[in-house]
Amino acid sequence: MPQSAQAILEVKDLSMAFGGIQALDNLDLDVHGGEIVALIGPNGAGKTTFFNCVTGLYKPTGGDVLLTPPGRKTSRLNGLKPNVIAKKGMARTFQNIRLFQNMTVLENVMIGRHCRTRAFVFGAIFRPPQTRREEQDIVDRSYAILEKVGLAHVVNDFSKNLSYGQQRRLEIARALATEPSLLLLDEPAAGMNPQETHELEQLIQRIRDEGHAVLLIEHDMKLVMSLSDRVYVMDYGKRIAAGSPEEVSADPAVIKAYLGESDDA
Amino acid sequence: MMNRAEIKRSLGVSLWFVFLTFPLMVVRVDSINETIEWRWMNMLWVGLGSFVLSLVSRWYFRHRETRASNPLEPSGVSLQIRSWFTDPKHRWPLLALLALIAVAFPFTFSAYQTNIMTTALMYVVLGLGLNIVVGLAGLLDLGYVAFYLVGAYSYGLLNTHFDLGFWTVLPIGALLAAIFGVLLGFPVLRLRGDYLAIVTLAFGEIIRLVMENWNDFSRGPSGISNIDRPGFFGIDLTLNQSITYLYFLMLVMVVVTIFVVNRLQDSRIGRAWLALREDDIACQAMGIDKTKTKLTAFALGATWAGMVGVIFAAKTTFINPASFTFLESAIILAIVVLGGMGSILGVIIGAFVLILLPEYLRALSDYRMLAFGAIMVTMMVFRPQGIIANVRRRYEFKGKVS
Incomplete structure (x- = not known):
């Protein structure tokens, strides 16, 4: 090791x-x-x-x-x-799954990117090039993480509709997104x-x-x-x-x- | 189709209704002639009506159970209506048609109609603003009208004391409302759910009561009158012209609001609000600053109320605390809930329904609020997710997604 x-x-x-x-x-x-x-x-x-x-x-x-x-x-x-x-x-998962149920699988992972990104109100409204790049980067990385944990086929599903095992893996994916x-x-x-x-x-x-x-x-x-x-x-x-x-x-x-x-x- | 038990139960319901409404609908005491009038026909109508309604609702709920779908999921209707706006084939013709109607409206209809429409547009913006706080961030705010008041009074006071114009005060009112949003946000940071609702309710009432009693500052219940209408490059407008002008002002405002709220919703902050609504512990553990996210939601929600407040003061040229009671907050909240929490299109439709319906139900005179209430109850029973449910954005990955 x-x-x-x-x-x-x-x-x-x-x-x-x-x-x-x-x-x-x-x-x-x-x-x-x-x-x-x-x-x-x-x-x-x-x-x-x-x-x-x-x-x-x-x-x-x-x-x-x-x-x-x-x-x-x-x-x-x-x-x-x-x-x-x-x-x-340091990131964690929860014993009693705490996903964002009414958000899609991809969005759940994108939340994990929050602390590594910066766009704020100005960026959100006017979408300057760096915010667009940042958003694209969030989506790409989140998708890559979902591929890694084997959830790429359900990116647009609501997280509450996943099976139990999938939900556990999504929690791990979300935590991984925080690097x-x-x-x-x-x-x-x-x-x-x-x-x-x-x-x-x-x-x-x-x-x-x-x-x-x-x-x-x-x-x-x-x-x-x-x-x-x-x-x-x-x-x-x-x-x-x-x-x-x-x-x-x-x-x-x-x-x-x-x-x-x-x-x- | 209908089994005997269901008919029996409906019969029971109708009997119960007959009994309940008996003193109200059947007995009438004429105190002048000292006679009692028995209106037995009413009893028949109540009985028959409740029997039929009960049967219909029973049939509906059984039907829905067999379909076994979750009532809170976006259903066919929401997706259908949404697809009109997202599908490029329909999108532009539809938007062009809507724009045409909106522009032609004040020239085709009377000033009275235009005025009502302006009010409806104001509530669209208020609804969209509250939607940020309630629909997206999930913070039940019952004192939203306070920010509306802040906007209106900032224009009223700055206009009478310092002679500031509408366009100067519009951003000031927005800023002041945002500051008040943060002021309210700080003490309620730790609260959620019912407790949050109570504190925000109290906040709304406090602001109104201060305005009512602090005579030196706000002229108390007698209010502020003779507020200037919005200026139009220094040209004097007739009353009718200024009504049309305000209408277009509100129209532009609505378009700007839709644009901004739409962008906010689909951004890093928007997602953080949703996460906060869904699970605030997980949201913090995933690195979202709860304090900052909550305060931004309160501030950005309040900004819209502040701006509409300024426009309201300019529109009516007179404001007093009686315009900012809890009822206003309740109506705005009803717009958001009825329209569909978190859904922009839903909130817009909700605002039109809730503001225009009571106006056009005036023909029913005394019964209009009753009819209005009935429509709202029915809506919430049959479509608890609101008129248009919120649909989450789908991402495509170069054909990788099935």
Whole structure:
């Protein structure tokens, strides 16, 4: 695996408390360039909360989130707005699909280009040449991304009319359009059949090969084991294990978290 | 075709209606002669009418269910009418015909008709402006009339105190309304849905009440009178000429508005508004600045209301706060919803229907608002997506798309 020394995402002692409930408890995690990292844990372990803290939907109550896109300097993301974080090079998908339902598939992806383009009211009304070029560029790039995820045949359909698997891929396409150096996927394989999961696995590998680091939350252990370079395991907001898929799956703490304490052995 | 259960239910409905309308439609107390008049024929009509209507609607809904289409999807009619405007074969002849009618209108019809048409055109622009906020950005704004008021009062006040002309104040009114749009936008940035609606409603009322009570500034309920009509290169116009002039002014304004709104809709900002309407969390996560997008929507929506406000003040030459009640906001909103949210053509047709219908229903005298209400209810039941539903732009990729 091509791996750079400088971590793209570095999370130190991240904490998040909702009132008295400690949803994240001093969590450490890092993702390097060219890596696929999985974050697993039982339901309610705080995985999605972690994503929300990192992408700015929640403001963490403690710790640091540092993003270092390749070739740029490190920035601290705590307390920044989600759109600023997206522009800095981190994009995500959602566990419960959040597409723009009454927009076409292409338009959904074009929204992802928003933070990389500039046209404003003046450009929109008078359409000077640079705005026309920019619009054409948005359309071309969006179409190219849709071809990559295999949705080019439905560009003009409403996104709500897509099948479940297609909607998940469209979410990935939309996130890719923001040119992220790190892509966060929240349960990308949820609700997919084995065939779709297999295609998704290939897609994620391709995304990694094209230079996006990937951090994913996933419950499908087969997918996690075959796809990821490293795995973090969480339970009750704490990190209980980290390492290669083999190490983690043999870890007693992980087995305990997933299967519970055994009575007789 | 009709089964027995349906007929039975319709019978029940009609009996219920007879009972409900009994005191209103049947009994009439003549307090002068101290007699009670029983109008049994009315009961028959109510019963029969509601029975037939109930049967028809039952039949319609069953028919629609079997077709099993989503009522909110653009249906055949919307696509059909839209295709007249997009298909190059029909587009130019149709537009030429519309232009011809529009230009010939004030010369063929009376000044009264021209005046009504000017009002309708004003509401077209108001509807298109509110359409940016409600239809595209999905922010339910019930206080839109406030910006209309800002425009009207900026002309009224600047004209009486500083003697500024119409053409000077038109951009000033637009700018002031945009500023007020941003002013309203800031406190409601965090709100959405019902809460947003309530705050905007209050905003509209506050502005009106300030105008009503701040006598030194706005002359209170007595309003501002003798506002200058728009100038025409310094030539004095007769009343009829100035009515025609205003009509053409509004016509140009409508064309400009359609052009601008159409371009905005199909742009980076327009897409951002749609995304904001669809899902504001995903929209932020995809890198859209929610604050900026919302404020632009409010400001650009308000701009149109401000300009129409200036024209309104110039048209009536008299303004007072009573012209800017919540009812106005409600009518403009009804135009947008009835016409079809987010659809330019729909909003235009909606404005004509809603403004011209009450005028031409005057023949029905007392019943005109009743008929108007009935038409609106029927519309919303049978076409919840509005007259012309919004159709998204399709992109072609050199024959790659099937």
